[in-house]
Amino acid sequence: MQIPRTWGLGGVAVVAATLVTGGRGLAQEVRIECLSFPKQAVEEIELLVGKEKTVPITLQSHTLTALQEVPRMATWRFGKSGQNQEGEFKFTTYGSV
Numbered sequence: 021m022q023i024p025r026t027w028g029l030g031g032v033a034v035v036a037a038t039l040v041t042g043g044r045g046l047a048q049e050v051r052i053e054c055l056s057f058p059k060q061a062v063e064e065i066e067l068l069v070g071k072e073k074t075v076p077i078t079l080q081s082h083t084l085t086a087l088q089e090v091p092r093m094a095t096w097r098f099g100k101s102g103q104n105q106e107g108e109f110k111f112t113t114y115g116s117v
Contacts, residue, residue, distance in 0.1 A: 050092045054085040065114060068097040072109040 052067070056079040066074035069090045077085055077098065099114040 048092055049089050052088050052090060052096070054079060054098075055083070056081055065098050066101055066111075068099070068101075068111050068113075069093065072101075074101050074111070 054077055056063070059081040060079075062081075063079045065077050065079060067077050067088065067090065068074050075088055075090060077088070079085065095116050097111065097113045097116045099112045101109065101111050104110045
């Protein structure tokens with residue numbers, strides 16, 4: 021089943037489609053692709069997939085990103101990771117779905 025969503029991401033609209041496989045219950049892993057528009061320069065962001073764990077996403081205008089297989093989440097958070105002043109993990113959310 022495909023579940024498309026859209027949201028604004030730093031002036032870039034992004035579509036994320038998750039693909040859940042059939043069978044008993046819902047899959048623990050899903051495949052996700054993103055698409056950005058309108059036309060803008062390539063942008064590197066991250067998808068938060070667990071506690072202090074991200075996967076890189078390269079947004080290219082009008083082009084689907086590489087297929088990522090990630091743990092199923094209730095909310096997808098896209099943004100950038102870094103560290104706060106104390107050196108702890110910090111994730112800045114640009115958009116979520």
